Amino acid sequence: MVTFARGFKASGVACGLKKNGRKDLAVVISDSPCVCAGVYTTNIVKGHSLQLTMERMETSPYVNAVVVNSGCANACVGQRGYDDAQLITEYLAQKLNVDKETVLIGSTGVIGVPLNVELIRKGIDKAFDELSYIGGHDAMEAIMTTDTVPKLYEKETVIGGKTVRIGGMAKGSGMIHPNMATMISIITTDANISKKMLDKALSNVVNKTFNRVSVDGDTSVCDMCLVMASQMAGNECIEEDGSEYILFEQALYEVCLNLAKAIAKDGEGATKLVEIEVVNAKSKEDADLITSAIAKSPLCKTAFFGEDANWGRIITAAGYSKAYFEPNRIDIYIGGLAVCKNGVALEFDEDIAIGILKQDEFKILVDLNLGSEKSIMWTCDFSYDYVKINGSYRS
Amino acid sequence: MVTFARGFKASGVACGLKKNGRKDLAVVISDSPCVCAGVYTTNIVKGHSLQLTMERMETSPYVNAVVVNSGCANACVGQRGYDDAQLITEYLAQKLNVDKETVLIGSTGVIGVPLNVELIRKGIDKAFDELSYIGGHDAMEAIMTTDTVPKLYEKETVIGGKTVRIGGMAKGSGMIHPNMATMISIITTDANISKKMLDKALSNVVNKTFNRVSVDGDTSVCDMCLVMASQMAGNECIEEDGSEYILFEQALYEVCLNLAKAIAKDGEGATKLVEIEVVNAKSKEDADLITSAIAKSPLCKTAFFGEDANWGRIITAAGYSKAYFEPNRIDIYIGGLAVCKNGVALEFDEDIAIGILKQDEFKILVDLNLGSEKSIMWTCDFSYDYVKINGSYRS
Numbered sequence: 001m002v003t004f005a006r007g008f009k010a011s012g013v014a015c016g017l018k019k020n021g022r023k024d025l026a027v028v029i030s031d032s033p034c035v036c037a038g039v040y041t042t043n044i045v046k047g048h049s050l051q052l053t054m055e056r057m058e059t060s061p062y063v064n065a066v067v068v069n070s071g072c073a074n075a076c077v078g079q080r081g082y083d084d085a086q087l088i089t090e091y092l093a094q095k096l097n098v099d100k101e102t103v104l105i106g107s108t109g110v111i112g113v114p115l116n117v118e119l120i121r122k123g124i125d126k127a128f129d130e131l132s133y134i135g136g137h138d139a140m141e142a143i144m145t146t147d148t149v150p151k152l153y154e155k156e157t158v159i160g161g162k163t164v165r166i167g168g169m170a171k172g173s174g175m176i177h178p179n180m181a182t183m184i185s186i187i188t189t190d191a192n193i194s195k196k197m198l199d200k201a202l203s204n205v206v207n208k209t210f211n212r213v214s215v216d217g218d219t220s221v222c223d224m225c226l227v228m229a230s231q232m233a234g235n236e237c238i239e240e241d242g243s244e245y246i247l248f249e250q251a252l253y254e255v256c257l258n259l260a261k262a263i264a265k266d267g268e269g270a271t272k273l274v275e276i277e278v279v280n281a282k283s284k285e286d287a288d289l290i291t292s293a294i295a296k297s298p299l300c301k302t303a304f305f306g307e308d309a310n311w312g313r314i315i316t317a318a319g320y321s322k323a324y325f326e327p328n329r330i331d332i333y334i335g336g337l338a339v340c341k342n343g344v345a346l347e348f349d350e351d352i353a354i355g356i357l358k359q360d361e362f363k364i365l366v367d368l369n370l371g372s373e374k375s376i377m378w379t380c381d382f383s384y385d386y387v388k389i390n391g392s393y394r395s
Numbered sequence: 396m397v398t399f400a401r402g403f404k405a406s407g408v409a410c411g412l413k414k415n416g417r418k419d420l421a422v423v424i425s426d427s428p429c430v431c432a433g434v435y436t437t438n439i440v441k442g443h444s445l446q447l448t449m450e451r452m453e454t455s456p457y458v459n460a461v462v463v464n465s466g467c468a469n470a471c472v473g474q475r476g477y478d479d480a481q482l483i484t485e486y487l488a489q490k491l492n493v494d495k496e497t498v499l500i501g502s503t504g505v506i507g508v509p510l511n512v513e514l515i516r517k518g519i520d521k522a523f524d525e526l527s528y529i530g531g532h533d534a535m536e537a538i539m540t541t542d543t544v545p546k547l548y549e550k551e552t553v554i555g556g557k558t559v560r561i562g563g564m565a566k567g568s569g570m571i572h573p574n575m576a577t578m579i580s581i582i583t584t585d586a587n588i589s590k591k592m593l594d595k596a597l598s599n600v601v602n603k604t605f606n607r608v609s610v611d612g613d614t615s616v617c618d619m620c621l622v623m624a625s626q627m628a629g630n631e632c633i634e635e636d637g638s639e640y641i642l643f644e645q646a647l648y649e650v651c652l653n654l655a656k657a658i659a660k661d662g663e664g665a666t667k668l669v670e671i672e673v674v675n676a677k678s679k680e681d682a683d684l685i686t687s688a689i690a691k692s693p694l695c696k697t698a699f700f701g702e703d704a705n706w707g708r709i710i711t712a713a714g715y716s717k718a719y720f721e722p723n724r725i726d727i728y729i730g731g732l733a734v735c736k737n738g739v740a741l742e743f744d745e746d747i748a749i750g751i752l753k754q755d756e757f758k759i760l761v762d763l764n765l766g767s768e769k770s771i772m773w774t775c776d777f778s779y780d781y782v783k784i785n786g787s788y789r790s
Contacts, residue, residue: 045714045722045738076710076722078739111707112740219715221707298693302782312506312616315471319440320614327440327471343440344473345507384779387697 001136004154004167005190007031007230010135012142015123017071017109017116024071025123026142028186029096029131033062034228035195036104037202039210047222048081049074049107052089056101061195063228064102066186067092067127068143069120070171074107075221077114084115091121095128106184108145108171108222140169143184147171151262157251159244162235164191166251170210170259172223183210185225185259191248192231193238201249202227209256213264214295214379227252264378265361269385274304275363278318279374286323287375290366293321294379301382309353311339314364325368333365396531399549399562400585402426402625405530407537410518412466412504412511418537419466420518423581424491424526428457429623430590431499432597434605442617443476444469444502447484451496456590458623459497461581462487462522463538464515465566469502470616472509479510486516490523501579503540503566503617535564538579542566546657552646554639557630559586561646565654567618578605580620580654586643587626588633596644597622604651608659609690609774622647659773660756664780669699670758674769681718682770685761688716689774696777704748706734709759720763728760 003010010028017024038057040050056063067088074081085105093100107115130138140150154167172183193201202225210225231237238244265273276294281287294300297317303310311332318325332340335356339348356362398405405423412419433452435445451458462483469476480500488495502510525533535545549562567578588596597620605620626632633639660668671689676682689695692712698705706727713720727735730751734743751757 043711043714044720045710073707076707076735076738076740078737110705111710112735114740219711221711221714298777305782310505312468312471315440315506316438316614316616319438319616325439340471340507342473343471345471345509382693382782384782387700387777387779387782 001152001154001167002028002139002169002186002188003133003136005165005188005230007190007232008188009131009133010139011127011130011132012135012138012140013123013126013130015126016119017069023138023142024069025120025127026068026139027065027092027124027127027131028139028188029065030228030230032230033064033102034230035193035198036063036226036228037195037198038224038226039202039206041220041223043219043221045076045221047073047075047107048077049085049105050222050224051082052085053104053106053224056104060101062102063104064098065092065096066104066106066226067124068106068184068186069115070108070143070145072107072109072113072115073111073222074115075111077112080114084117087117088120092124095124104226106222106224108143108184111221136167136169143169143171145171146268147266149266151259151266153255153258155251155255157247159191159247160235162233164233164235164248164251165189166191166255168255168259170263172263183223183263185210187225187227187255188230189227190230190233191238192233192235193229193248197238197240197245198227198229201252204249205253205256208253209260212377213260214292214377261378264380267380269383269388270380271383272304272381273361274379274381275376276379277363277374277376278366278368280370281368281373281375282324282371284373284375286325287373289321289323290318291375291377293317294364295377298382301379304357305381305383307354307357309334309339309350309357314366315340315343318366325370329369331367331369335362396547396549396562397423397534397564397581397583398528398531400560400583400625402585402627403583404526404528405534406522406525406527407530407533407535408518408521408525410521411514412464418533419464420515420522421463421534421537422460422487422519422522422526423534423583424460425623425625427625428459428497429625430588430593431458431621431623432590432593433619433621434597434601436615436618438614438616440471440616442468442470442502443472444480444500445617445619446477447480448499448501448619451499455496457497458499459493460487460491461499461501461621462519463501463579463581464510465503465538465540467502467504467508467510468506468617469510470506472507475509479512482512483515487519490519499621501617501619503538503579506616531562531564538564538566540566541663542661544661546654546661548650548653550646550650552642554586554642555630557628559628559630559643559646560584561586561650563650563654565658567658578618578620578658580605582620582622582650583625584622585625585628586633587628587630588624588643592633592635592640593622593624596647599644600648600651603648604655607772608655609687609772656773659775662775664778664783665775666778667699667776668756669774669776670771671774672758672769672771673761673763675765676763676768676770677719677766679768679770681720682768684716684718685713686770686772688712689759690772693777696774699752699776700778702749702752704729704734704745704752709761710735710738713761720765724764726762726764730757
């Protein structure tokens with residue numbers, strides 16, 4: 001969680017944005033100024049809180065705190081939304097006695113409804129009183145929307161003889177699709193690393209983790225992943241490529257991968273985590289197009305839910321993905337069971353297939369037998385509950 | 396229906412491909428050789444029946460008959476699938492005493508299962524015996540898969556002083572998305588028109604009708620739209636552009652539009668037909684990208700089902716569509732009710748919104764206020780039943 005690394009306090013409180021009285025305001029603060037890296041939604045509509053955070057990340061070399069609310073996206077409400085984000089970060093900055101430019105903000109929830117700044121100010125007072133070095137779990141609870149489980153991961157590694165910790169939290173279960181759909185992840189580390197190398201590590205890792213997760217193909221307007229580094233581990237500053245950088249990137253990868261998979265597994269209404277891998281493609285782009293088409297296909301996803309080994313929908317999705325492949329060379333496996341060879345149906349034992357599909361997690365492997373490029377993605381099934389949750393989310 | 400135009404007989408019978416004993420084999424024959432135009436799925440995986448039809452359409456100047464089976468896609472079964480399509484068309488050609496090259500075939504249903512040619516031969520015998528000038532409805536029933544209603548349309552117009560008839564049928568409810576997803580439409584006309592102008596008319600019309608319908612964004616491997624012209628109306632042959640061609644294209648447009656909208660409205664599990672229109676885009680491509688993103692978005696479609704005026708999902712879909720627009724100029728209307736102006740939430744009466752969303756058909760209008768291009772598309776909502784139907788289709 002975000003209080004695993006040294007130098008970070010957090011808390012999470014209920015300030016009244018969520019109608020059901022659950023926690024809806026998280027604060028993560030650092031004991032000392034942090035270097036920080038961020039990646040953001042590619043949606044051209046951007047929430048006002050995210051706009052402010054992106055501006056500050058451009059100009060401020062250090063970050064001291066992040067405040068995240070759930071229950072309201074603070075998006076599409078005009079200038080007021082931007083002003084509200086300013087007011088909220090200013091208020092927290094005053095309490096912490098830091099420059100407001102070093103305070104970031106994230107918001108997630110319904111679009112088109114203004115934030116209630118008064119409630120949030122009171123919430124910040126409360127969150128400030130409750131800040132602690134073990135508050136990471138409360139902060140996690142406070143950023144959940146339709147999430148059913150908290151998503152936390154912690155990793156300890158040794159870099160240059162020093163113990164380095166990385167811990168993170170993530171929310172987001174619907175609307176998750178590359179790139180960076182309704183997903184907010186805050187990761188903290190005590191590694192001593194330059195801003196430049198932290199940016200590089202996050203960018204590399206996000207492309208292999210959060211951006212390889214799809215729940216429903218929709219990408220939202222508010223989403224971001226931030227990594228704050230407190231530099232308290234005492235390792236010599238990682239300022240360039242090399243074994244120490246690699247160790248750090250690997251550890252960050254492990255954290256992000258586990259958070260990303262937790263998001264896919266907790267997709268709205270999801271009952272299964274499905275790994276989609278395409279191998280031996282002619283180009284990386286072809287492989288990516290196919291994993292993405294399968295991961296997004298409502299027909300594939302309802303078949304996963306129905307535990308139906310309907311690989312015809314998989315080859316169909318590959319076929320319309322716009323990727324190049326030769327239909328008479330494609331092989332398809334469901335959890336290791338070969339169901340299609342050279343584009344032709346194989347006879348297989350339906351009971352074995354059902355046994356595989358009944359598992360919580362399984363893998364779809366598509367072998368194009370053309371080249372050497374591959375792609376992997378994680379998705380979930382599409383259930384009755386997906387429709388139920390999303391048919392009545394706003395009301 | 397396909398027996399509305401003069402010179403066409405049809406029938407539809409149950410030959411045993413569908414486990415539930417329903418009709419599954421349709422035959423449409425012309426009294427005289429027809430010119431014929433076709434458009435086909437863009438999926439790079441193509442069913443074997445479709446492959447054969449596409450080949451014959453390339454080489455044969457005339458067509459005498461089409462046979463369509465439901466219950467089995469005849470796709471991804473290898474050489475055998477192609478051979479089976481040959482055998483079936485040969486058998487029908489012999490019965491009709493015509494060249495097999497003038498007999499086309501379509502198949503729809505489950506992928507990866509071979510056709511039972513013996514059953515189909517017996518079915519052809521039966522269908523042959525039942526051929527009639529009023530058999531269009533039986534033929535329609537025989538091509539249905541998850542369709543809940545037959546989709547038929549008829550249009551009469553006067554060209555060059557002669558009455559010209561166009562009638563068609565279409566199947567397809569899931570897996571419908573541009574271009575030409577699991578959709579089979581057979582249209583017949585008694586117009587006297589050249590192959591070249593028939594090709595042109597169909598191509599123009601399909602782009603404005605069948606290719607503007609989305610149910611779930613998946614495009615299938617078997618789909619086609621064929622138009623057969625018996626030339627029996629007695630009008631002077633339409634061989635070039637001009638008022639007579641325009642009249643024909645307009646009539647064909649009306650037939651295809653109504654069949655396409657019927658498909659969207661009968662989308663698997665659908666309870667509503669939703670028209671998505673984007674206006675005042677800078678380019679046609681931008682407008683198309685946005686209508687398509689909204690029409691495909693599971694989050695928009697579940698909100699339509701839930702009768703939730705959640706326009707945040709509409710602006711979100713526009714935002715990730717890759718279209719160019721200015722978020723602070725976009726206006727959104729639900730059934731005429733303004734919900735977002737210049738990218739900012741408007742206060743609106745929820746009761747009025749719910750009243751609109753409770754209708755069987757309503758319209759979403761997105762005004763980009765940038766240029767003068769527009770795009771329109773028809774889609775349906777995403778319901779529990781979509782998941783139910785597709786979670787257990789193959790089993």
